[in-house]
Amino acid sequence: MTDAGTDRKFANTLARGLGVLRAFRASDNGLTHAQIAERTGLPKPTISRLTYTLCELGYLSHGGRNDRFRLGPAAIVLGSVASVAVSFVDMVSDDMQRLADETGTLALIAVRDADRMMLVRTWRPATASTIWLEPGHRIPMSSSSSGMAFLAALDHERFQALEPDAQMTEVRQDGYEQLVGKGFIIASEAARYARTINAVSVPHYAAEFGEAVAFTCGATPQDLPRERMVNEVGPALHALVQALESRTGRVSALSRRG
Numbered sequence: 001m002t003d004a005g006t007d008r009k010f011a012n013t014l015a016r017g018l019g020v021l022r023a024f025r026a027s028d029n030g031l032t033h034a035q036i037a038e039r040t041g042l043p044k045p046t047i048s049r050l051t052y053t054l055c056e057l058g059y060l061s062h063g064g065r066n067d068r069f070r071l072g073p074a075a076i077v078l079g080s081v082a083s084v085a086v087s088f089v090d091m092v093s094d095d096m097q098r099l100a101d102e103t104g105t106l107a108l109i110a111v112r113d114a115d116r117m118m119l120v121r122t123w124r125p126a127t128a129s130t131i132w133l134e135p136g137h138r139i140p141m142s143s144s145s146s147g148m149a150f151l152a153a154l155d156h157e158r159f160q161a162l163e164p165d166a167q168m169t170e171v172r173q174d175g176y177e178q179l180v181g182k183g184f185i186i187a188s189e190a191a192r193y194a195r196t197i198n199a200v201s202v203p204h205y206a207a208e209f210g211e212a213v214a215f216t217c218g219a220t221p222q223d224l225p226r227e228r229m230v231n232e233v234g235p236a237l238h239a240l241v242q243a244l245e246s247r248t249g250r251v252s253a254l255s256r257r258g
Contacts, residue, residue, distance in 0.1 A: 016040070016042060016046065016050055017050050017053065017054060019040045019042070020036055020040060020042075020047065020050050020051065020054060020060075021054070021059060021060075021071070021075060022136070023035075023036050023039040023040050024070075024071055024136065025134055025135070025136040025137070026134045026135050026136060027134055028070075029068070030067070030068025030069055030070045031068055031069050031070075032068055032069070033047050033048060033051065033069075036051065036069065051069055054072070055069075055072065057074060058072045058073050058074035058075075059071070059072050059074045059075045059078075060072045060075070061073075086206070086208050088204070088206065088208075088244060088248060089109060089120070089121055091244065091247065091248070092240070092244050093121075093123070095240050095243070095244075096109075096121075096123040096215075096240070097123045099123075099217065099236060099237065099240060100123040100124060100125045100126075100217070101125050101126050101127070102236075103125075103217060103219075103224075103228075103232065103233050103236065104125050104127065104128075104219060104223055104224075105125065105217040105218055105219040105223070105224055105233060106122055106123070106124055106125070106128075106132045106133060106217070106218050106219065107122070107123040107215075107216070107217050107237075108121065108122040108123070108133070108146075108215075108216050108217075108218070109121045109213055109214065109215055109216075110139070110146040110147075110150075110201075110213065110214045110216060111206075111209065111213045111214075112141070112150055112209075112211065112213075113138060115141060115162070116138040116139060116140060116141055116147075117138065117139050117140075117141055117144060117146045117147045117150060117214065118136065118137070118138045118139075119133055119134065119135050119136065119137045119138075119139075120135055120213075121135060122134060122135055133218075139193065140193045141168075142167055142168050142171045142191075143171075143187065143191050143192055143193035144187055144192065144193055144199065144201075145185050145186055145187045145192075145199045145200055145201035145214075145216060145218075146199070146201045146214035146216045147171075147214070148171055148172075148174065148175035148178075148185045148187055148201065149175060149179075149185050149201035149202060149203040149212065149214040149215075149216070150203060150211075150212050150213070150214050151168065151171060151172040151175055152172055152175030152176040152178075152179055152185065152203060152254070152257070153179075153203035153205065153211075153212035153253035153254055153256065153257055154172070154211060154212065154257065155211075155256060155257055156257075158211060159172065171191070174188075176254070176257070179202075179203070179254050180254070182230070182234065182238075183202065183234070183235070183238040184200050184201065184202045184234035184235070184237055184238050185200065185201045185202070186198075186199075186200050186226070186229050186230070186234070187199070195221075196220060196221070197218050197219070197220065197221075198218060198219060198220070198221045198224040198225070198226070198229060199216050199217065199218030199219075199224075199229075200216065200217055200218075200229045200233050200234040200237060201214045201215065201216040201217075201237075202214070202215045202216075202234075202237050202238050202240075202241045203215075203241075203253035203254065204241050204244060204245070204253055205250055205251070205252070205253040205256055207250065212253040212256075215237055215240065215241050216237075217233050217237050
């Protein structure tokens with residue numbers, strides 16, 4: 001991981017500004033200075049300078065003194081460009097929605113975001129009556145099936161760049177063995193970060209990122225017990241990723257691990 005305190009090439013101000021943009025979530029109806037400060041951990045005077053600059057550049061919009069900050073046109077255009085560039089997400093969208101509906105799970109794609117995994121797209125089952133996790137939500141890397149899938153498919157050089165401890169190394173090996181044996185990954189009950197969510201994941205190599213992303217299905221343990229993960233949802237998710245690999249002509253994420 002980059003050590004911002006010692007890396008002379010690291011632009012702290014830029015990182016803080018991008019951190020402000022990353023604080024916004026799909027369900028937000030705008031954010032106040034105080035909410036941005038809470039989510040980023042930055043002091044309010046710093047937030048004030050950053051939001052002013054981002055508004056001037058069009059990455060944030062702000063209607064007036066008592067109005068909340070919202071993502072501006074420049075941020076929306078940037079997101080649209082990124083969406084087009086990462087074509088596999090739209091390519092698999094109908095299949096992910098169908099899987100969510102058929103299994104009653106939240107289907108999602110998660111990518112590496114520093115030392116965590118971030119949800120970049122979610123598909124909620126049509127019968128769901130509550131709001132589940134949304135894009136922008138971040139989860140731990142070493143204690144989630146999404147993180148395990150990413151780590152298991154990561155090549156040795158990139159894995160070492162994470163400066164892994166013994167736990168992360170063990171998690172990576174566990175994920176690798178599950179992928180070889182079953183084709184999908186389930187985090188152990190003892191290791192997972194949340195007891196209220198069961199999830200199963202499969203990695204997919206995204207050439208756009210130069211590393212794997214995680215395809216995941218999750219729900220409450222009552223709706224998604226281990227038996228369903230092993231016998232139904234896991235195999236269905238694995239088949240979906242295999243079909244995507246076939247359509248795009250890409251090899252499996254695991255074959256790139258080396």
